[in-house]
Amino acid sequence: MVLIFLAVSLLSCIAGSICGIGGGVIIKPVLDATGVMSVSAISFLSGCTVLAMSIVSVYKNLKAGNTKMNLKIATALAIGAAIGGVVGKIMFQSLKDAVGNENAVGMTQAIVLIVITLGTLVYTLYKHKIQTKRFDQIWLCVLIGLILGIMSSFLGIGGGPINLVVLAYFFSMSTKEAALSSLYIILFSQITSFCQTVFTGTIPDVSIIYLVVMIIGGVLGGTIGSKINKKINEQGVDKLFIALMIIIVLINIYNAVKFGMAL
Numbered sequence: 001m002v003l004i005f006l007a008v009s010l011l012s013c014i015a016g017s018i019c020g021i022g023g024g025v026i027i028k029p030v031l032d033a034t035g036v037m038s039v040s041a042i043s044f045l046s047g048c049t050v051l052a053m054s055i056v057s058v059y060k061n062l063k064a065g066n067t068k069m070n071l072k073i074a075t076a077l078a079i080g081a082a083i084g085g086v087v088g089k090i091m092f093q094s095l096k097d098a099v100g101n102e103n104a105v106g107m108t109q110a111i112v113l114i115v116i117t118l119g120t121l122v123y124t125l126y127k128h129k130i131q132t133k134r135f136d137q138i139w140l141c142v143l144i145g146l147i148l149g150i151m152s153s154f155l156g157i158g159g160g161p162i163n164l165v166v167l168a169y170f171f172s173m174s175t176k177e178a179a180l181s182s183l184y185i186i187l188f189s190q191i192t193s194f195c196q197t198v199f200t201g202t203i204p205d206v207s208i209i210y211l212v213v214m215i216i217g218g219v220l221g222g223t224i225g226s227k228i229n230k231k232i233n234e235q236g237v238d239k240l241f242i243a244l245m246i247i248i249v250l251i252n253i254y255n256a257v258k259f260g261m262a263l
Contacts, residue, residue: 001036002213005045009214013053013221018229019241020164020179022186023221024050024157026244027214029113029251032106033258039106040096040204043156044197048211049218050157051190056222057183064230073171074181076141077148078188084149085189089196092154107259109155110252116151117252120161121245123169124238132172144170149189161245175234175241 008030009023016023024046031042062069096105123130135141148163163182167173173181197203229237 002209004034005031005210006213006217009049009217010221010224013049013218014225014228015240015244016050017053017057017183017222017225018179018232019237019244020182021161021241021244022050022152022157022163022183023053023218024152025113025117025155025161025248028155028157029110029248029255032110032255033251035258037206038204039102039109041206043092043109044204045206045210045214046156047153047190047193047197049214050186051194052215052218053222053225054183054187054190056219057226058180058187060223060226061180061183061229064226069177069180069184070171070173072138073136073141074184076138077145077167077181078185080142080145080147081149081152081185081189082145082192083142084146084151085153085191085193086196087146088150088153088155088189089193091150092156093200093202101263103259103262107256107263110256110259112151113155113157114249114252114256116162117245117249120165121242121249123165124242124245127168130169132168133170134172135170140170145185148185149192152186152189153193161241161248164241175237176229179229179237 008027012026012030013023015021015026027046027049028042031046032039095108096102099105144166148166151162163185164178167178167181168175
């Protein structure tokens with residue numbers, strides 16, 4: 001089982017690093033489908049893995065100068081995401097306490113992910129027909145980052161495909177610029193989410209070996225993904241992104257049914 005967790009984290013983070021979706025949007029539903037541990041534990045492991053991957057990916061991409069990033073806009077978005085990370089974690093904990101049923105929480109997360117992923121897939125397929133915006137107001141960037149941070153932290157996915165759609169539509173970013181900016185935003189939101197979990201003492205019961213293995217997968221995935229990102233063109237990134245969205249939707253449909261039947 002440890003090898004399965006390593007493989008899932010490694011492959012997810014390679015794809016997540018290339019596309020800028022963080023990897024958690026793959027890790028979370030895949031591990032949920034296995035049913036080997038609680039929804040809370042998987043959300044925590046997913047967040048830690050994505051944090052490790054985003055640190056490596058952002059550092060290596062910026063160091064290599066693969067893609068130019070508007071640091072002003074990206075930082076404003078990241079600040080909003082950092083605040084959103086705290087709010088999203090509070091929302092998750094509140095839902096968990098109110099419902100008192102991990103299956104209900106898991107089903108809610110799966111349904112929300114289905115909606116978000118389908119919307120993202122439709123946008124990606126028709127984005128060449130959509131007129132994008134180019135906002136640069138700091139307050140708006142912080143607000144958008146806040147919303148992204150809430151969603152990523154609540155769902156336990158780190159960032160997810162919605163980041164790319166938002167960055168492309170509201171800021172007219174290219175595929176690769178959006179991917180790097182998304183990882184930058186994910187980095188901030190996951191740092192605050194992790195710190196909040198630690199300081200509030202709400203770390204779920206997880207085996208340390210799984211945590212270590214997942215983080216190793218995240219670091220290796222971020223490293224490998226950054227190298228591939230240098231060699232692949234934007235069309236290749238788009239094709240990989242679309243394929244991942246289809247897979248994620250199918251897995252989340254399975255999870256929603258599985259959690260629903262367990263209620």
